[in-house]
Amino acid sequence: MSADILIERLFESIVSGDRQTARTIVEEQSNAGVTQEILLTDLFWPTYELIERLHREDQITTLAHNMASRLLRVLVDQTSRELIATSDAPPVGRTVFACCGPSEGSELGGQMAVDLLEAAGFEVQFAGGGLPIDEIRATVQQNKPNALLMFCSEPSDLPDIRVLIDSLHEIGACPHTQIVVGGGVFNRAEGLAEEIGADLWASHPLELVDRMIDEAGVRATEDQRTVGRTRKITTKKPANPAAKAA
Numbered sequence: 001m002s003a004d005i006l007i008e009r010l011f012e013s014i015v016s017g018d019r020q021t022a023r024t025i026v027e028e029q030s031n032a033g034v035t036q037e038i039l040l041t042d043l044f045w046p047t048y049e050l051i052e053r054l055h056r057e058d059q060i061t062t063l064a065h066n067m068a069s070r071l072l073r074v075l076v077d078q079t080s081r082e083l084i085a086t087s088d089a090p091p092v093g094r095t096v097f098a099c100c101g102p103s104e105g106s107e108l109g110g111q112m113a114v115d116l117l118e119a120a121g122f123e124v125q126f127a128g129g130g131l132p133i134d135e136i137r138a139t140v141q142q143n144k145p146n147a148l149l150m151f152c153s154e155p156s157d158l159p160d161i162r163v164l165i166d167s168l169h170e171i172g173a174c175p176h177t178q179i180v181v182g183g184g185v186f187n188r189a190e191g192l193a194e195e196i197g198a199d200l201w202a203s204h205p206l207e208l209v210d211r212m213i214d215e216a217g218v219r220a221t222e223d224q225r226t227v228g229r230t231r232k233i234t235t236k237k238p239a240n241p242a243a244k245a246a
Contacts, residue, residue, distance in 0.1 A: 003042070010047050014068040015060060026075055036083035037119070040112055041206045044076055048112070052105045052184055069104045076108065080115035092121040094216050098149040099136055100183070101157035102129040109183055110151035113205040117149075120209050133164050144174050147200075147212065152183040158196070165197040178215065182208050 006025070013021040029039060051072070055065040096117055100110035107129050114126045125145075127136075140148055148168075150161050165179055181198040182205070193201035200215060202208035 003046075006043065007047050007050065010043060011050055011068070014047070014071040015051070015064040017067040017071065019071060019074075022071055022075060026079070036079045036086075037116070039079050040076065040083070040116060041204070044072060044079070045112060045205060048072060048105075048108060049184070052109075055105075066104065069108055073108050073111070076112055076115070080111075080119075083119045084115065087119040087121075089119060089121040091123070092213060092216050094146040094212075095123045095143070096125070096147045096149050096180075096212075097140060097143060097145040098124060098126045098151065099131055100129045100151040101154050103154050103157075106151055106154065106157065106183060109205075110149075113149070113151055113182060113208055116205050116209050117212065120213060122212070133160055133167070136164060137167060140168065140174055140177060145177055146216075147178040147180050148174075149180045149182070152181065152185050155185050158185065158192075162196045169197060180208070180212065 006029075010022060010025050012018075013025065026039065026043075029043065034043075051060070051065060051068045054060045055062070060068075096114070098110060098114045098117075100106040110126065110128070114124045118124045125143075127139075136148075150164075152158065152161060161181065168174065168177075168179070178199045179197065180200045181193050181196075182202050186193045186201055187203045200211055202211050
């Protein structure tokens with residue numbers, strides 16, 4: 001089955017709240033030998049991006065968006081739990097404190113990114129969204145993580161991220177903490193991440209993992225780390241299925 005058809009099948013099942021069909025699709029892929037990493041990066045991630053794009057363009061209802069986001073999160077939880085439990089990646093020796101915007105989309109995208117980082121050997125804390133800037137700043141100053149990851153899918157999240165980065169730079173707090181950003185809003189605006197003062201950014205969680213490992217100066221062997229292996233599912237976007245889901 002082509003990636004386009006598979007992504008469309010999953011999309012249609014989750015926007016309609018068809019939990020059994022969604023689980024069956026994932027089970028079929030697992031039985032066919034598709035790994036948890038591939039499910040996350042090449043099935044769940046493009047489906048998530050499709051949901052967010054169509055909702056942003058008012059091509060699916062808020063109800064459909066909410067059902068899809070929540071059901072997809074259940075699938076991500078189940079897959080990530082198995083991925084992390086079975087990962088034999090060596091510790092990278094770097095800590096990551098991650099947060100995101102308050103929307104359901106930001107939370108879901110951020111979760112996929114941090115799950116892949118943890119499976120790749122990073123020590124991760126994920127605080128989610130809706131956090132006061134002063135609490136994030138205080139946590140970073142106290143814990144001094146190697147990286148502060150902020151995942152943002154909505155333009156409305158940008159002012160707070162910009163203020164946080166500026167304040168960390170102005171007071172010279174944690175100069176060795178790398179500022180990392182990701183998410184849809186940065187993908188849609190070229191140069192934005194660099195403009196607001198981020199040290200590292202990526203358009204896809206798999207790219208984020210690889211870049212953060214490269215920045216850490218370590219590279220696990222292929223036998224030790226399966227993230228990024230040749231994949232059975234491609235990330236082509238399917239034809240717009242919104243008309244069927246609206």
